[in-house]
Amino acid sequence: MLGSSDVIAFVPTTDPDRARAFYEQTLGLPLVGQFGFTYTFDANGTILRVIKVPRVVRGGYNVLGWRVSDITAIVRDLAARGVVFLRFGSNFNQDEDGVSAPAGGDKMAWFDDPDGNRLTLTQDSDNSTIPPGW
Numbered sequence: 001m002l003g004s005s006d007v008i009a010f011v012p013t014t015d016p017d018r019a020r021a022f023y024e025q026t027l028g029l030p031l032v033g034q035f036g037f038t039y040t041f042d043a044n045g046t047i048l049r050v051i052k053v054p055r056v057v058r059g060g061y062n063v064l065g066w067r068v069s070d071i072t073a074i075v076r077d078l079a080a081r082g083v084v085f086l087r088f089g090s091n092f093n094q095d096e097d098g099v100s101a102p103a104g105g106d107k108m109a110w111f112d113d114p115d116g117n118r119l120t121l122t123q124d125s126d127n128s129t130i131p132p133g134w
Helices: 016-026 071-080
Strands: 008-013 031-035 038-043 046-052 062-067 107-112 118-123
Touching (some): 008 016, 008 062
Antiparallel strands (some): 031 038, 038 046, 107 118
16 A cells, blocks of 8 residues: 555654754755754655654664665765764674675665664665665
């Protein structure tokens, strides 16, 4: 029923202006609207709403991610903008940029926004199960 409908993503924040700066200036998402303490961004055709909440509960899991074509270039660009990429134990096989590259799997890197929401970048491996054009 919803397979042909567009997804709208939501990310909570306790400080809308700080979140706006991060998503607009650091991540480079175009701001397309504001209503009260909700900022709306265009995430390559997907609506992303950053909404004010009294408290953000940090789950320690991914809440939002991007599929990218050159993860190393994007990680380096974001790091130059002040983004700190997360490091995990040796089981994650991360390189010097924080990119995890398991044998035969998708490359991934993780970072938190200013409210501690876990964000991720993914570069598909050559044997990805995601169909071309997705």
